[in-house]
Amino acid sequence: MNHYANLAELEARALSLAYGRTPVIDTLDMTLPPGRVTAIVGPNGCGKSTLLAGLARLHVPGAGSVLLNGDDIQRLPARTLARQLALLPQQASAPEGLTVMDLIRFGRQPHQGWLSQWSADDRQAVHDALAAADLEDLAERPLDALSGGQRQRAWIAMTIAQQTPLLLLDEPTSALDLGHQIEVFELVRRLAGGGRTVVMVLHDLSSACRYADHLLALQGGRIVAAGPPNQVVTTDLVRHLYGIDCTLIIDPDTGAPLLGNIRRAHPSSA
Amino acid sequence: MHDRTLDIPQLSDEVRVPAPPGSWRLAWRWPVAEPRWASVLVERRSVIANLLLTVVLLLSSLMYLAVGSVVLGPLELLAVLRGEGDMVAAFMVHELRLPRLTAAWLTGAAFAVAGCLMQTLARNRLATPGIIGIDNGATAFAVASVVGISVSLAPPAMALMGAATAAAITFGLAVGGGTRGYRFIVAGIGVGAVFGAITQLLLARVGIDTANAAYPWTIGTLNARPANAMVVLAVGLAIGLLLAMWLSRSLSLMRFSDAVAQGLGIVIQRRRWQVLTVSVLLTGLAVAVAGPVGMVGLIGPEIARSLSSRRGVPIIGSALAGALVMVLSDLVGRVLLAPIELPVGIVTAVVGGPWLLWILLRPASRNLV
Numbered sequence: 177m178n179h180y181a182n183l184a185e186l187e188a189r190a191l192s193l194a195y196g197r198t199p200v201i202d203t204l205d206m207t208l209p210p211g212r213v214t215a216i217v218g219p220n221g222c223g224k225s226t227l228l229a230g231l232a233r234l235h236v237p238g239a240g241s242v243l244l245n246g247d248d249i250q251r252l253p254a255r256t257l258a259r260q261l262a263l264l265p266q267q268a269s270a271p272e273g274l275t276v277m278d279l280i281r282f283g284r285q286p287h288q289g290w291l292s293q294w295s296a297d298d299r300q301a302v303h304d305a306l307a308a309a310d311l312e313d314l315a316e317r318p319l320d321a322l323s324g325g326q327r328q329r330a331w332i333a334m335t336i337a338q339q340t341p342l343l344l345l346d347e348p349t350s351a352l353d354l355g356h357q358i359e360v361f362e363l364v365r366r367l368a369g370g371g372r373t374v375v376m377v378l379h380d381l382s383s384a385c386r387y388a389d390h391l392l393a394l395q396g397g398r399i400v401a402a403g404p405p406n407q408v409v410t411t412d413l414v415r416h417l418y419g420i421d422c423t424l425i426i427d428p429d430t431g432a433p434l435l436g437n438i439r440r441a442h443p444s445s446a
Numbered sequence: 447m448h449d450r451t452l453d454i455p456q457l458s459d460e461v462r463v464p465a466p467p468g469s470w471r472l473a474w475r476w477p478v479a480e481p482r483w484a485s486v487l488v489e490r491r492s493v494i495a496n497l498l499l500t501v502v503l504l505l506s507s508l509m510y511l512a513v514g515s516v517v518l519g520p521l522e523l524l525a526v527l528r529g530e531g532d533m534v535a536a537f538m539v540h541e542l543r544l545p546r547l548t549a550a551w552l553t554g555a556a557f558a559v560a561g562c563l564m565q566t567l568a569r570n571r572l573a574t575p576g577i578i579g580i581d582n583g584a585t586a587f588a589v590a591s592v593v594g595i596s597v598s599l600a601p602p603a604m605a606l607m608g609a610a611t612a613a614a615i616t617f618g619l620a621v622g623g624g625t626r627g628y629r630f631i632v633a634g635i636g637v638g639a640v641f642g643a644i645t646q647l648l649l650a651r652v653g654i655d656t657a658n659a660a661y662p663w664t665i666g667t668l669n670a671r672p673a674n675a676m677v678v679l680a681v682g683l684a685i686g687l688l689l690a691m692w693l694s695r696s697l698s699l700m701r702f703s704d705a706v707a708q709g710l711g712i713v714i715q716r717r718r719w720q721v722l723t724v725s726v727l728l729t730g731l732a733v734a735v736a737g738p739v740g741m742v743g744l745i746g747p748e749i750a751r752s753l754s755s756r757r758g759v760p761i762i763g764s765a766l767a768g769a770l771v772m773v774l775s776d777l778v779g780r781v782l783l784a785p786i787e788l789p790v791g792i793v794t795a796v797v798g799g800p801w802l803l804w805i806l807l808r809p810a811s812r813n814l815v
Contacts (some may be wrong), residue, residue, distance in 0.1 A: 265703060273756030293471075316467060
């Protein structure tokens with residue numbers, strides 16, 4: 177696994193993002209803890225994915241800025257940014273007929289040029305990514321012939337081959353069954369163990385509590401709670417975010433908060 | 447896989463880095479003060495496809511030169527090509543068939559590369575310049591210059607302006623839908639229909655002789671080739687091919703969703719403009735020579751894609767396949783109902799129509815390139 181001598185620091189400063197005239201993210205400040213897994217959670221439409229798009233420079237801020245090691249990402253050349261920050265969008269689509277290896281090789285493009293199309297570094301990075309995502313035996317398999325979990329691991333492997341200190345994942349497990357979700361989450365944990373800073377948008381609060389070191393809870397375009405899951409997740413927060421009542425239990429094996437006895441919140445209890 | 451992962455070379459062994467599956471790798475060191483390694487990958491399957499297309503194109507071209515109102519035997523043709531043989535045959539090959547063959551190569555390659563670029567840009571195989579109205583725009587402007595609507599610009603310049611105008615209107619109408627999806631295609635079909643109607647209107651209002659002079663531009667034929675337009679096309683095609691190949695690494699990422707391409711360091715907005723510009727340039731210049739020959743921009747890239755490696759966008763393959771389609775179609779048009787000549791545009795439409803239907807009706811149709 178790779179080691180990153182200087183961890184990249186990504187922060188938002190008074191960041192506002194809007195679609196046309198509809199504001200989505202409202203003067204938001206945050207810093208990602210380096211080398212940790214951060215999960216962005218919140219109800220539908222709270223701006224989770226928009227925030228991620230803003231952090232990855234897919235969305236130009238209406239006001240404020242996103243800083244990478246102190247530099248405004250809007251001013252960085254696209255390839256420079258792509259060597260620092262990798263993004264896996266939701267429901268990424270690939271052209272027909274690619275193999276796992278083909279897909280992962282595209283992750284090297286920010287490091288390549290017309291006259292440096294395949295260096296020893298490229299080869300090493302692709303093989304490391306195959307190994308990290310446990311896909312060595314499937315390298316020659318067409319993407320269409322993989323299971324959902326394997327395909328998602330192949331996509332993550334592409335971002336691993338990019339060898340960036342920062343990794344942004346938008347709902348990496350949204351279309352996967354439980355077993356495949358765990359495959360992906362365990363891969364994410366291994367990547368953070370290797371020194372990467374990972375941010376993922378998740379709609380499942382329990383998975384976020386279990387696999388993230390740091391939680392950012394979003395509501396109406398603002399951060400309503402930020403910190404380690406077992407410190408910030410309370411019954412009040414859950415009611416505020418999702419309008420549900422629950423009993424919080426601490427998982428005896430992992431120490432992560434678990435949501436039990438979930439039910440719709442009564443107006444009187446709100 | 448496992449045995450190969452075990453022998454990972456040292457950095458100093460750049461020359462011995464094994465190529466990824468399906469590729470050849472060429473590596474060399476620049477002889478400069480601080481030596482740097484350069485490496486280029488060649489897709490094996492694409493090389494074979496391009497060689498195959500070249501061989502078939504050359505054979506078809508020989509046949510094209512030999513067959514016609516007077517048929518030459520292989521030995522006769524070779525003699526003529528070497529500058530020997532009888533005068534009549536030499537005149538026919540050098541003065542009649544060879545220039546027309548050159549026109550077929552140039553226009554076929556230009557239409558097919560333009561189609562390949564536009565399909566990749568729109569991520570939709572239906573989005574060729576012919577279908578989204580750019581051909582018709584170029585035609586309307588070229589016809590306007592011929593029937594003399596108080597404009598005295600040469601047809602290539604007018605065709606280019608027409609192509610650019612149609613593209614601008616199509617993209618303007620598709621705003622919001624972007625260059626993706628059917629909104630863009632439907633807008634293009636509408637724009638094409640309007641320009642087609644304008645062409646007809648222009649022709650209806652002029653005398654029969656003028657209309658006859660402009661007729662070649664409306665149907666797509668290699669019969670009447672303005673010599674200056676041929677030169678302009680040859681230069682434009684050379685530049686366009688170089689630009690397309692320069693764009694090819696970005697093009698292969700533009701087949702992914704925008705967010706993926708951007709995440710891998712592509713400045714998508716700028717690249718789209720560049721790809722669109724090259725496509726419109728090639729279309730305009732080709733229309734100025736042969737008129738709106740339909741379907742070559744659809745069939746050429748389709749053949750190239752099915753033969754080439756899936757990792758890249760086949761620019762060279764499309765050029766070769768487009769030239770091949772054009773040569774064969776014009777050959778069929780000249781021979782099928784001889785001595786009557788079918789315009790090449792009719793032959794490509796007859797072949798391309800069913801092809802288009804197949805693309806639309808194919809059960810597992812995914813419109814991604």
